Amino acid sequence: MLVAKNLSKSFKEVNALNNISLAVQEGELYGLLGPNGAGKTTTISILSSLLKPDSGEILYQGKSLYQNLTESKKMIGVVPQEIALYEDLTALENLKFWGTLYGIKGKELQSKTEELLDFMGLSDRKNHKIKTYSGGMKRRINIAAALLHDPKIVFMDEPTVGIDPQSRNLIFEVIQELHSRGLTMIYTTHYMEEAERLCDRIGIIDEGKIIAEGRLEELKKSSKINEEIRVRFTNVQKTDLSNINNHFNGQLLIHENQMVLSTSQANTDLPILIQMCTNANLHLENLQVKSLSLESIFLELTGKSLRD
Amino acid sequence: MFTIAFKGIRQYFKDRTAVLLSLLLPIVLITLFALMYGGIGKKEKSRPISLLFTDQDNTELSKEVFKTLNDQDGMQLFSKSYGEASDLIKKGKNTAVLVLYKGFQDSVEAGNKAPMELFYDEAKEIEMGLLQQALWSNLFGITMKKGIKGKVNTWIKEKNPDLSDAELLDIQAQVEEQFTDFDNSDDSKEMEKKSNLPMTAIVSEEKNGNLGLVQAIAGTAIMMLLFSVSGSGASLLKEKEDGTFRRLLVSPISPSSILYGKMLSTLFMAVLQLTVMFLYSWLALGLDIFINLPALLLMILSAAIACTSFGIFMATICKSRKQVESLSTLIILVISALGGSMMPLVFMPEIMHKLAVVSVNYWAIEGFFDIFWRQLPLSEIYPKMLVLMGIGIVLTSISVISFKRNLLKLV
Numbered sequence: 001m002l003v004a005k006n007l008s009k010s011f012k013e014v015n016a017l018n019n020i021s022l023a024v025q026e027g028e029l030y031g032l033l034g035p036n037g038a039g040k041t042t043t044i045s046i047l048s049s050l051l052k053p054d055s056g057e058i059l060y061q062g063k064s065l066y067q068n069l070t071e072s073k074k075m076i077g078v079v080p081q082e083i084a085l086y087e088d089l090t091a092l093e094n095l096k097f098w099g100t101l102y103g104i105k106g107k108e109l110q111s112k113t114e115e116l117l118d119f120m121g122l123s124d125r126k127n128h129k130i131k132t133y134s135g136g137m138k139r140r141i142n143i144a145a146a147l148l149h150d151p152k153i154v155f156m157d158e159p160t161v162g163i164d165p166q167s168r169n170l171i172f173e174v175i176q177e178l179h180s181r182g183l184t185m186i187y188t189t190h191y192m193e194e195a196e197r198l199c200d201r202i203g204i205i206d207e208g209k210i211i212a213e214g215r216l217e218e219l220k221k222s223s224k225i226n227e228e229i230r231v232r233f234t235n236v237q238k239t240d241l242s243n244i245n246n247h248f249n250g251q252l253l254i255h256e257n258q259m260v261l262s263t264s265q266a267n268t269d270l271p272i273l274i275q276m277c278t279n280a281n282l283h284l285e286n287l288q289v290k291s292l293s294l295e296s297i298f299l300e301l302t303g304k305s306l307r308d
Numbered sequence: 309m310f311t312i313a314f315k316g317i318r319q320y321f322k323d324r325t326a327v328l329l330s331l332l333l334p335i336v337l338i339t340l341f342a343l344m345y346g347g348i349g350k351k352e353k354s355r356p357i358s359l360l361f362t363d364q365d366n367t368e369l370s371k372e373v374f375k376t377l378n379d380q381d382g383m384q385l386f387s388k389s390y391g392e393a394s395d396l397i398k399k400g401k402n403t404a405v406l407v408l409y410k411g412f413q414d415s416v417e418a419g420n421k422a423p424m425e426l427f428y429d430e431a432k433e434i435e436m437g438l439l440q441q442a443l444w445s446n447l448f449g450i451t452m453k454k455g456i457k458g459k460v461n462t463w464i465k466e467k468n469p470d471l472s473d474a475e476l477l478d479i480q481a482q483v484e485e486q487f488t489d490f491d492n493s494d495d496s497k498e499m500e501k502k503s504n505l506p507m508t509a510i511v512s513e514e515k516n517g518n519l520g521l522v523q524a525i526a527g528t529a530i531m532m533l534l535f536s537v538s539g540s541g542a543s544l545l546k547e548k549e550d551g552t553f554r555r556l557l558v559s560p561i562s563p564s565s566i567l568y569g570k571m572l573s574t575l576f577m578a579v580l581q582l583t584v585m586f587l588y589s590w591l592a593l594g595l596d597i598f599i600n601l602p603a604l605l606l607m608i609l610s611a612a613i614a615c616t617s618f619g620i621f622m623a624t625i626c627k628s629r630k631q632v633e634s635l636s637t638l639i640i641l642v643i644s645a646l647g648g649s650m651m652p653l654v655f656m657p658e659i660m661h662k663l664a665v666v667s668v669n670y671w672a673i674e675g676f677f678d679i680f681w682r683q684l685p686l687s688e689i690y691p692k693m694l695v696l697m698g699i700g701i702v703l704t705s706i707s708v709i710s711f712k713r714n715l716l717k718l719v
Contacts (some may be wrong), residue, residue, distance in 0.1 A: 045554075078554055
């Protein structure tokens with residue numbers, strides 16, 4: 001469906017993308033996982049023709065993106081990170097406006113907008129202005145606006161940013177439904193749970209490079225580590241944990257009152273970790289040994305957390 | 309509270325252009341108003357009052373009148389036929405014409421009422437006031453002195469037909485001596501009051517409607533329109549800020565279409581605003597908008613094109629809405645002051661008249677004056693429409709280039 005070869009892009013002295021290549025099969029949901037500033041939005045902007053790469057090639061169904069740009073654009077749907085809607089217009093007016101830009105008219109436009117509003121569960125609010133919508137509802141209309149013209153491929157740039165867990169779940173359901181209908185999607189996120197839950201294949205991007213790519217199981221297999229120990233404390237915040245981190249060669253991830261140790265030898269490391277925590281006067285609340293997550297893989301690959 | 313205040317101050321200083329403009333705006337306005345009210349350049353001589361002069365008598369005395377008036381500080385005379393002069397006044401290029409009719413010298417020398425008349429444009433109230441003062445003190449000085457001397461000499465000749473030429477000249481010299489201090493005498497002032505210069509308005513409120521109304525409508529309409537279109541143009545930058553611009557760019561329409569679409573909607577709003585303003589002026593204020601409807605419609609369109617292109621121009625050269633707001637306010641206030649939206653140009657010194665031609669307001673206001681006040685035919689008004697459209701084309705061209713160049717920044 002999509003093949004991108006050796007894409008590079010610089011903004012003045014900042015090297016935003018460095019020789020990125022990726023291929024997405026028809027019907028595939030490809031996740032682009034990386035921290036803020038890794039190059040996810042730049043990649044999507046280039047693949048959707050918003051930006052021109054300094055070098056490289058983009059092929060859709062074997063044809064260059066720029067061979068017939070207008071036709072290529074009709075194949076693409078983009079769900080931007082921002083709520084790219086007109087707040088003073090109703091949901092119906094917004095969808096009709098965006099649909100018209102793709103040449104959809106009359107009854108087709110009417111039925112398409114109604115269908116999508118129904119799909120998003122917002123039919124009863126279609127005549128309400130967007131500014132009266134909740135964050136989650138706006139996000140759903142934001143997605144609907146990218147689907148009006150029946151695109152062959154949809155780019156979703158962090159479509160769940162800034163919404164509550166319930167709304168996020170609703171959006172996940174929408175995406176899973178679209179995936180089950182065979183729509184090809186590229187999904188960027190810095191939430192590893194999202195990538196794990198939704199994506200068929202994942203590309204891990206950092207500092208403008210794809211540093212690992214494959215199915216979740218493949219990524220896990222390629223990793224030197226295979227388990228993670230998750231420990232929750234009641235009093236971790238004011239404690240100096242540098243000794244513990246040094247002992248485990250920086251494989252310790254600390255977030256609020258939770259500690260995650262990625263390891264290939266949980267049996268050996270677990271008693272040592274508990275002993276060191278007891279010595280540091282940390283009060284244990286909960287402990288889990290789990291199989292490896294994407295976050296741990298990212299930490300192993302880049303030496304930093306996704307939230308950095 | 310202080311944290312929020314400091315954050316606000318930090319944000320303010322982040323946009324250096326906005327900071328510069330916020331400081332520049334009052335400086336420019338102070339300078340401008342100082343210029344308008346004559347606070348700057350006081351050493352410069354004030355603009356001479358220009359008077360057209362039609363000499364139908366063509367005698368020694370009529371030439372003396374021309375020379376005397378032209379020699380006055382602050383007055384400049386131009387000889388024209390009455391037809392030419394009247395045309396220039398109707399077009400608003402000159403204020404008044406002084407006509408000395410045939411038999412002027414004879415009448416004056418006979419001590420009769422001088423056959424002369426002043427034709428003027430009522431719109432140039434201020435200039436007319438100054439002109440009347442200058443004419444009064446100079447014109448009657450010549451005509452009255454000459455008239456009284458003529459009358460006395462005629463009377464002496466009639467009463468003493470036997471006097472030799474030498475005796476007559478001697479008496480005339482003595483009469484002349486009596487007039488040495490005439491100009492400042494009470495008799496002179498008394499006679500001046502009784503003298504009469506017939507004045508006829510070529511362009512007047514009676515014939516041409518309410519001058520103040522035309523000024524108020526034309527001046528205000530254009531200034532307010534400029535503010536409206538700059539806000540409308542700024543919506544292009546709001547699209548950028550809201551992310552809708554990115555979505556527009558990935559859709560299958562060209563970037564130029566986005567700009568032209570924005571221009572078109574702004575133009576529609578501008579035409580609508582002007583139309584509503586004139587309809588209101590007709591219904592509520594009694595302005596006869598049907599006096600030359602085709603010209604009015606074309607002038608509305610031309611002014612709307614020029615103002616719209618200004619709004620889009622501002623949006624494409626600025627990086628943020630904040631910049632558009634500051635810079636537009638500055639430019640609109642300056643060009644409105646220059647172009648006569650805030651105050652009629654006749655109140656301003658010569659330099660402001662020359663600078664006014666760079667202002668959209670000037671051409672639009674003059675155009676509306678041509679329609680409602682001077683009541684000129686379309687063939688006389690269209691050059692002003694062409695200037696407005698020319699301004700529109702130039703600003704649009706720059707906007708298109710600037711928009712394409714800055715497209716990446718808008719993304």
